[in-house]
Amino acid sequence: MRILVAEDDKKVLSHVAGALRAAxxxxxxTGDGEEAQWLLMENPYDAAVLDIMMPGRDGVSVTRxxxxxxxxLLILLATARSDVRDRVSGLDAGADDYxxxxxxxxxxxxxxxxxxxRAKPDLDPMLRVADLExxxxxxVARRAGQEIPLTNREFALLEVLAEASPRPVSKATLVERVWDQHFDSGTNVLNVYISYLRKKVDLPGCVPLLQxxxxxxFALREGAA
Structure with a gap:
């Protein structure tokens, strides 16, 4: 998707934009509400993530x-406020979620x-790689019709790999998307989880998929690595 991120906190803006690009x-x-509105009016975005509190123009006004x-386009409002009225005003203005x-x-x-x-109800909710569903x-994940018991983290890891299949996914991207952290080459956590996942996905008698x-x-696909 082509996405606009509007957030006045520069660190948050950089982090969120980077994570979306990695995905x-x-x-x-942009960090300015006026510029966000101009960009949305002039470009064919698929989605926007708008901070409610921005200089120039707030996210609710931009949405309206x-x-x-x-x-x-899809509009997701980001707010630090817990007041229900703020959320209601954003949804009433036309936001899809917050x-x-x-x-x-x-x-x-x-x-x-x-x-x-939700916007495309006919979109297939099933990812398939060979006999892995x-x-x-x-x-829930199944291999050759057999359900695979996965933790939330393992499922998230498998989902990212399956979405990209047959293309490989870098270690940095996996850590960013699954652990919400920047990649640290000194840690072995990702390799450990890949090992766990491989034991569960590549069942005896099945063609190995996790490469x-x-x-x-790493890549999730049939054929030689």
């Missing part, structure tokens, strides 16, 4: 103006995927 999205970023202009700050990029990506599925709605690509990352 394969095309991202524009964009909807009045007939723009049909997310409360501070939030993890994992939650943000999940909410955007959910909005995509991943049901995104039920959060390690030296110097690149």
């Amino acid at each position: 394969g999205h095309a991202v524009d970023a 103006a964009v909807r009045a202009a007939g723009r049909a 997310i409360v700050k501070p939030y993890s990029t994992e939650e943000l990506l999940a909410r955007l995927r959910a909005l995509q599925r 991943i049901d995104l709605r039920a959060r 390690t690509l030296r110097g690149i990352g």
Whole structure:
């Protein structure tokens, strides 16, 4: 998707934009509400993540103006406020959903995927790689018809790999999307989880799918690494 991120906190803006780009999205970023509205009016975005409190123009006002202009993109409002009235005003202005700050990029990506599925109800909620099936709605994975017992972290890792299949995913991207952290080459956590996942996914008698690509990352696919 092509996504606009509008956030006046520069550190948050950089982190969120980076995470969305790492997830394969095309991202524009701004810290000003007026510029956000201009960008949304002039460009065909698929989605926008708008902070409610911004200089120039707040996220609710931007949302209201964009909807009045007939723009049909997905809009997710980010707010540090816990007041229900703020959320209601944003939804009434035309936002599709809201997310409360501070939030993890994992939650943000999940909410955007959910909005995509809601906007396109015919979108297949099932990811398939060979005889591996991943049901995104039920959060269940099966290999050759047999359910695979996965932790939430293992499922998130498998989902990222399956979404990219057959393309490889770098270690940095996996850590960013699954653990919401920048990659630390000194830690072995990712390799440990890949080992756990491989034992569960590559069942005896099944063609190995989870591949390690030296110097690149990991891939979920049939065929030679």
